Structures are given as structure tokens and as C-alpha cells.
Amino acid sequence: MRTRLLSGNEAVALGAWEAGVAVGCGYPGTPSTEILEALARQPEVYTEWSVNEKVALEVGVGASLAGGRALVTMKHVGVNVAADPLFTAAYTGVRAGLVVITADDPDMHSSQNEQDNRNYAIAAKVPMLEPSDSQEAREFTRLAFELSEAFDTPVFLRLTTRLSHSKSLIAPFPDGLPVRSEAPIEPGFLPDPPKYVMIPGHARIRRRVVEERMDALRALADAYPANRIEPPDDGAVGRPRIGIITSGIPYTYVKEVAPDAAVLKLGLVHPLPRRLAEQFAASVDILYVVEELDPVIEAQLKAWGIDCLGKAAFPAIGELSPTVVAAGLGRTSTAVSLQPSVPVPVRRPGLCPGCPHDHVFTELRRRGMIVSGDIGCYSLGVLPPYDAMDTLLDMGASLTIAQGMDIVAPAEQKGRIAAVIGDSTFAHSGITGLLNAVWNKRDGLYIVLDNGTTAMTGMQPNPMSGERIGREDAPSVDYQLLARAFHIPDENVGIVDAYDAVGISAAIGELAGRTGVRLLVAMGLCLIEGQKLKRVDKLNDKKAVRRELIALHPVRGVRD
Amino acid sequence: MTEMTNVLIVGVGGQGIVLASDVLAEAAAIAGYDVKKSEIHGMSRRGGPVFSHVRFGERVHSAVIPEGDADVILAMEPMELLRWTSWAGVGAAACYLAAPILPVGVDAYPEGLEADIARLFPRVVRVELASIRRSVPMKVRNTALLGAASVFIPLAVDHFAAALQELSPRGTYEANQAAFDTGRALAAEQLRESADVE
Numbered sequence: 001m002r003t004r005l006l007s008g009n010e011a012v013a014l015g016a017w018e019a020g021v022a023v024g025c026g027y028p029g030t031p032s033t034e035i036l037e038a039l040a041r042q043p044e045v046y047t048e049w050s051v052n053e054k055v056a057l058e059v060g061v062g063a064s065l066a067g068g069r070a071l072v073t074m075k076h077v078g079v080n081v082a083a084d085p086l087f088t089a090a091y092t093g094v095r096a097g098l099v100v101i102t103a104d105d106p107d108m109h110s111s112q113n114e115q116d117n118r119n120y121a122i123a124a125k126v127p128m129l130e131p132s133d134s135q136e137a138r139e140f141t142r143l144a145f146e147l148s149e150a151f152d153t154p155v156f157l158r159l160t161t162r163l164s165h166s167k168s169l170i171a172p173f174p175d176g177l178p179v180r181s182e183a184p185i186e187p188g189f190l191p192d193p194p195k196y197v198m199i200p201g202h203a204r205i206r207r208r209v210v211e212e213r214m215d216a217l218r219a220l221a222d223a224y225p226a227n228r229i230e231p232p233d234d235g236a237v238g239r240p241r242i243g244i245i246t247s248g249i250p251y252t253y254v255k256e257v258a259p260d261a262a263v264l265k266l267g268l269v270h271p272l273p274r275r276l277a278e279q280f281a282a283s284v285d286i287l288y289v290v291e292e293l294d295p296v297i298e299a300q301l302k303a304w305g306i307d308c309l310g311k312a313a314f315p316a317i318g319e320l321s322p323t324v325v326a327a328g329l330g331r332t333s334t335a336v337s338l339q340p341s342v343p344v345p346v347r348r349p350g351l352c353p354g355c356p357h358d359h360v361f362t363e364l365r366r367r368g369m370i371v372s373g374d375i376g377c378y379s380l381g382v383l384p385p386y387d388a389m390d391t392l393l394d395m396g397a398s399l400t401i402a403q404g405m406d407i408v409a410p411a412e413q414k415g416r417i418a419a420v421i422g423d424s425t426f427a428h429s430g431i432t433g434l435l436n437a438v439w440n441k442r443d444g445l446y447i448v449l450d451n452g453t454t455a456m457t458g459m460q461p462n463p464m465s466g467e468r469i470g471r472e473d474a475p476s477v478d479y480q481l482l483a484r485a486f487h488i489p490d491e492n493v494g495i496v497d498a499y500d501a502v503g504i505s506a507a508i509g510e511l512a513g514r515t516g517v518r519l520l521v522a523m524g525l526c527l528i529e530g531q532k533l534k535r536v537d538k539l540n541d542k543k544a545v546r547r548e549l550i551a552l553h554p555v556r557g558v559r560d
Numbered sequence: 561m562t563e564m565t566n567v568l569i570v571g572v573g574g575q576g577i578v579l580a581s582d583v584l585a586e587a588a589a590i591a592g593y594d595v596k597k598s599e600i601h602g603m604s605r606r607g608g609p610v611f612s613h614v615r616f617g618e619r620v621h622s623a624v625i626p627e628g629d630a631d632v633i634l635a636m637e638p639m640e641l642l643r644w645t646s647w648a649g650v651g652a653a654a655c656y657l658a659a660p661i662l663p664v665g666v667d668a669y670p671e672g673l674e675a676d677i678a679r680l681f682p683r684v685v686r687v688e689l690a691s692i693r694r695s696v697p698m699k700v701r702n703t704a705l706l707g708a709a710s711v712f713i714p715l716a717v718d719h720f721a722a723a724l725q726e727l728s729p730r731g732t733y734e735a736n737q738a739a740f741d742t743g744r745a746l747a748a749e750q751l752r753e754s755a756d757v758e
Binding site: 004005109110133161162165166167168169249252253255256257321322323326333335336337338339340341342343344345346347348349350384385 | 572573582585586589594595596597598599600608609620621622623624625626627628629639640642643645646647648649650652663664665666670671672673676679680681
């Protein structure tokens with residue numbers, strides 16, 4: 001590849017590789033997924049899709065403690081899952097650099113909420129960098145590793161969808177080829193229980209270290225090269241009337257629409273540079289803060305007594321854009337846009353034609369089931385023509401929300417509650433819910449929609465699919481043995497062909513009428529994954545394995 | 561502000577919007593311009609609308625085209641062209657594939673849609689499916705449309721050729737280049753004809 005046009009995600013992978021990263025791990029989630037996919041193509045780096053984000057971060061911590069630079073990737077809501085190790089990793093610190101990517105999704109292009117993960121940096125007391133284009137994504141990844149080692153802390157790199165999925169030019173390589181530098185830490189774990197074993201007595205001591213570290217980082221922030229003041233682009237001399245403090249993608253919108261403004265561009269967004277901000281504020285007449293989502297910078301400036309205009313001028317909901325930023329600055333656009341006179345109908349997304357999830361949703365709807373849903377392509381079961389999903393909250397919540405419903409639902413609803421969950425989501429955090437149901441002797445019909453891949457995010461392998469990253473063959477969980485280990489009776493477990501409408505109907509009918517925990521696996525290969533498997537000559541083998549599983553675990557339903 | 565070219569490529573999931581916009585952006589980079597492109601992957605690809613912004617010029621800040629600033633819209637479907645017209649300004653050019661795709665759950669394709677396109681875009685190339693169906697394989701239809709739109713884009717054919725060579729999936733450069741040339745010739749002819757009529 002000679003191109004220098006990289007997406008933000010590809011640039012992070014390049015930056016990590018150049019920084020000598022040893023381990024890359026994460027859980028797929030839009031818009032973060034392509035980082036590890038790009039890194040996995042580099043043979044010098046160990047990469048894995050981990051079972052979930054908590055697991056990924058813990059693997060990353062371990063790698064760091066043993067002396068290897070580690071990159072851990074996830075989407076914004078993935079940090080919720082990884083928050084437990086994150087908050088205490090701030091106490092233990094690191095050995096080799098540990099960089100955590102949070103890929104936020106302003107506007108919820110592919111997410112269930114719009115949380116602003118800069119709040120996590122503040123809450124967990126972890127520094128955070130935020131790039132504005134692909135070259136910065138590359139550079140800041142290296143800076144993040146250096147900062148991590150210099151200050152003995154995990155470091156966040158915050159991306160947003162617009163950065164992850166935009167392409168821009170990166171700086172040329174010195175001799176035309178990228179150079180991988182040696183990470184500066186000697187491999188090897190150095191035991192240090194007071195630092196790494198967080199019993200209360202040790203944690204109380206580390207608690208103080210965290211505050212001292214944040215003080216040191218605050219002192220650094222004022223002179224940090226990624227924070228810089230830029231004079232107006234229009235070449236005007238003298239005191240600028242307007243000053244704008246901004247970071248990340250909004251910086252590019254500011255530069256687009258306000259060439260007359262001086263700009264304080266923040267690369268380090270936590271902690272914020274107080275002296276630099278005060279100096280900048282004093283140098284302009286009107287100070288704006290342009291940031292996407294929460295007023296994080298604005299609130300800090302106001303707490304320092306710096307007067308500024310932030311969310312009073314710019315929305316706190318959704319993505320900004322050049323148009324929105326211009327409007328917030330009170331500039332009306334001179335562009336006259338074309339307006340159609342024919343109304344254009346909405347084009348809704350939907351399951352692909354021939355999708356293996358079709359029959360299950362059709363049957364659940366036909367039976368008037370209350371469907372507790374989960375996160376993946378099959379979330380689209382909520383839309384027409386299916387209208388067959390009643391709840392969707394977070395990864396793995398389908399089984400557990402169904403359990404809570406079943407505890408209090410009136411008798412006429414009890415038999416109609418079902419949960420649907422995809423194979424990757426089941427492995428991520430559905431298995432714990434299944435265990436909870438068995439242990440607490442609940443009733444429930446739980447359906448795994450196993451399409452053989454993590455389809456929503458672009459076909460990543462998972463612990464149920466028989467492959468690991470890079471299409472390497474790997475063990476997969478046996479649903480039947482798992483159910484037996486959980487003491488779910490064999491007659492309550494079935495694996496059916498998702499493309500067999502009659503079989504699906506019979507199986508759901510049979511299992512809906514039983515009591516106790518029931519596990520139905522609707523097994524049908526995702527069509528897009530099928531095409532990909534065909535290209536690497538694995539399709540027939542995978543189909544044969546799955547046919548065998550279906551034949552071995554029939555459901556004795558009545559085929560009506 | 562310095563001279564900037566803004567191209568918006570739109571269509572429906574699976575029509576090769578992302579690759580077409582990659583080729584355009586690469587061509588601009590090869591021509592020596594600063595370039596940025598932006599699109600959203602994810603839920604939108606499951607049959608929903610897909611779009612990609614490509615901007616090039618001496619210095620590009622925002623990867624997102626300001627509303628009303630698109631110079632060219634390339635649409636792989638007529639309804640999608642109309643959906644995105646508010647991103648274009650007066651005098652913008654359009655190129656579209658006249659192959660309607662009915663959205664799921666919608667009974668009838670809106671009437672008068674193409675007349676509205678003709679009204680809004682004085683400079684338009686309408687690629688009829690019949691005109692490329694036999695000469696251009698389905699898989700490189702996106703490249704044919706990019707070739708057609710290229711008559712409105714200030715980049716040399718050599719830059720597009722170099723970008724196609726760089727980005728075509730293995731073994732498909734010739735097919736992509738042929739599709740590009742077909743689209744470009746078709747558009748050039750259409751513009752000549754409409755100039756003759758005037």
C-alpha cells in the first residue's frame with residue numbers, strides 16, 4: 001500500500017506499530033473495530049479479539065506489567081464494561097505503556113447512547129489525548145505511550161466516529177517506508193506487591209500517588225506540545241476579537257468557518273492546561289468553547305473563573321458540523337442550498353435479504369412473544385416487517401432483563417417472554433446471564449441467533465465461531481456441553497437450522513411450552529460471512545460442522 | 561478562502577460508495593492536493609442510505625462538506641440524489657444512475673422525482689442502467705458512475721487511472737479502468753448532446 005490517505009483508525013494502528021506496540025486487544029464495536037483489524041495484519045504484534053472489553057483491558061494491563069506496550073481498543077460503551085479494571089489500573093499504574101482507545105459515537109450512528117467518555121478520564125483520573133485528523137491520530141498514539149511510561153499511568157486516546165472513519169493524509173515516511181521503533185522497556189515482570197496488589201492498605205497509598213500524578217500532569221499540560229495557540233488564519237494583526245478553545249474533530253470545523261478567530265487547540269483534553277487557558281482568554285475579547293457533547297472544557301474553565309460561551313451557543317446533543325459551528329458563532333451561511341419539491345421517503349436499514357435471523361423473528365411475532373433483545377444486526381428485528389423486539393439496553397442484557405420480567409410478570413405474560421441474543425454477544429456477557437437463570441431456578445426461553453460471526457461490526461470471529469483473529473482456527477464453545485455443565489436438562493436444549501422455517505416454528509412451540517431454563521440455538525451462517533469463508537476455502541467445512549451440530553441436538557417439536 | 565472541490569457520493573448500502581470515494585480521494589492526493597473524506601460505516605450499510613464526503617484543495621480542514629457547498633453529487637440511485645440535494649449549492653452538477661431502488665416498506669416510488677432533479681441541476685448526467693448493463697459488470701458499476709461524474713471533477717484522467725491501479729482489488733484493475741472509461745465517455749457524449757440542443 002503506497003497510499004498516505006489513512007482513516008483515523010488505520011492511523012492509530014500505524015502509530016501503535018511505529019511505537020513498537022507488543023500487544024493489541026479489544027472487542028469489536030463501531031467505530032473502533034478497524035484499529036485492531038489493521039494491527040492484526042502486522043506480524044510483529046500479538047493481537048486478539050478478547051471475549052469482552054473488561055477482559056481486553058485486563059490482558060492489556062498484564063502485558064504492560066510484563067513489559068510490553070499494549071493497545072486496548074473499544075467503543076465508548078465498551079468502556080462501561082471495562083470500567084472496573086480501568087479505575088484501579090489508574091492506581092497500580094503500568095510498566096510499559098498502556099493506551100486505551102475509547103471511540104465515542106456522537107449522533108449515535110451505531111450505538112445505543114451518546115455518552116461522552118471524557119467524563120471517564122476525569123472520573124478514573126487517567127490522562128486523555130484527542131486527535132483531530134489521521135496524522136494526529138498516528139502521532140498522539142505514540143505520545144500516549146510515552147506519556148503512559150513517563151507518568152506511570154494508563155492513557156486514554158479518545159476518537160469519535162467522524163475521526164475514526166474519515167481519511168486524511170499522513171506525513172510521509174522518512175525513507176518511503178514506515179519505521180518500527182523498539183519500545184524502551186525491558187520485558188519481564190518485576191514483582192512489586194504494594195504497587196500491583198490493591199488490597200486496601202496498598203490502595204490507600206496508591207490513592208495519593210494518583211493525585212500527585214494528576215498534579216504533575218496538570219503542570220505538564222501548560223507546556224505540552226499537543227496544546228497550542230494558533231493565531232487567526234486570515235492574517236489580521238493585533239488583538240483578535242474572537243478566541244475559540246476546541247479539540248478533536250470540532251477543531252477542524254472551527255478552522256473551516258472561523259479564519260478570523262485565534263484558536264487554543266487542545267490535544268491533551270484531561271487534565272486541562274489552566275495557565276494556558278487563562279493566558280489565551282486574556283488575549284481575546286470573546287471566548288468560545290467548541291466541543292462535542294458534554295460541556296467538559298467549558299465547566300472546567302468556568303470553575304477556574306474564566307468567562308466563556310459554550311453550550312449556550314452550540315448544541316450538547318449530536319455531532320457538530322461546519323454548518324452548526326458557523327451558526328453558533330452567529331454567522332449565517334451565504335450558501336443557498338437546493339431544495340427538492342418531491343418528498344423523499346425514509347430508507348430504513350433492515351436485515352439483508354436471506355438473513356438467517358428472518359424465521360426466528362417471524363415466528364416470535366406470529367406468537368405475540370414479548371422479546372427481550374440484544375445488540376447486533378438482529379437489533380433490526382425491532383423494525384418492520386418484524387416489529388419483534390421489546391427491549392434493548394446493553395450487551396448481554398437480553399437474558400437478564402427477561403429474567404427480571406419473568407419474576408414479576410402476570411401469569412398470562414410469563415409464558416410469552418423470550419430473549420434473543422447473537423453468538424458474539426452471548427460469549428461477551430450472555431453466558432453469565434444464562435448461569436444466573438439456572439442458579440436462581442428461573443423460567444425462560446433464551447434463543448441464541450448464531451450466524452457464525454460478529455456480523456454487525458463487519459465479520460469478526462468470536463468464541464462461538466471456531467476462529468480467532470486473522471481467521472486462525474480456534475476452539476469454539478459447545479452449546480450442548482455448556483448447557484449440561486449448567487444442569488439444563490437435554491430436553492430443554494436444541495440446535496435448529498435457522499433457514500428451516502418449519503423447524504424453527506416447531507422448536508419455539510415446543511420449548512415455549514416447557515418450564516425451567518430453555519436454550520435454543522438457531523444456527524444459520526450470515527450470508528456475507530459465507531461469501532468471505534468461500535474466498536478462503538473454509539465455507540464447506542464450516543457448514544459441515546454446523547450441520548452436524550444441528551443433527552446431533554434436535555428439538556422434539558411438532559412440525560405443524 | 562482557497563479553491564476547494566466538494567464531492568458528495570451517495571447511494572444505498574452495498575453499491576460500492578466507499579470504494580468509489582476512496583478512488584476519488586486517492587486521485588486527488590496523487591494530483592498533489594490536500595484531501596479528506598468522511599463517511600459513516602455501521603448500521604447504515606444494512607440497506608440504509610450511505611454517503612461519503614470527499615473534499616480536496618490546497619488545504620482542507622473539515623472532512624465534512626458544509627451544507628450548501630457540494631459542487632458535485634454522484635448518486636447511485638435517483639431518490640438518494642434528491643435526499644442529499646440540500647448539501648449542494650446553486651449551480652452544482654449531478655450525476656446519477658437512473659436505477660430506482662424502492663425502500664423496504666414503501667409501496668410506490670415517488671412520481672416526478674427525475675423532473676425535480678432536472679429542475680434543480682442544470683448540469684446533470686443521467687446514466688441509464690440499460691446503457692451500461694451489458695458493457696459494465698455489476699461489480700464495477702460504481703467505477704463507471706465515478707467515470708461519468710469525473711467530467712465535473714477538476715482532476716486528470718491519469719490521476720484517476722493511478723488511483724484505480726492503487727486501490728482496485730487484486731486482478732480487477734483492467735475491469736475498473738474499462739468501467740471508468742465507459743462512464744466517462746458516456747457522460748461526455750451526453751454533455752455534448754445537451755450543448756448541441758441548446
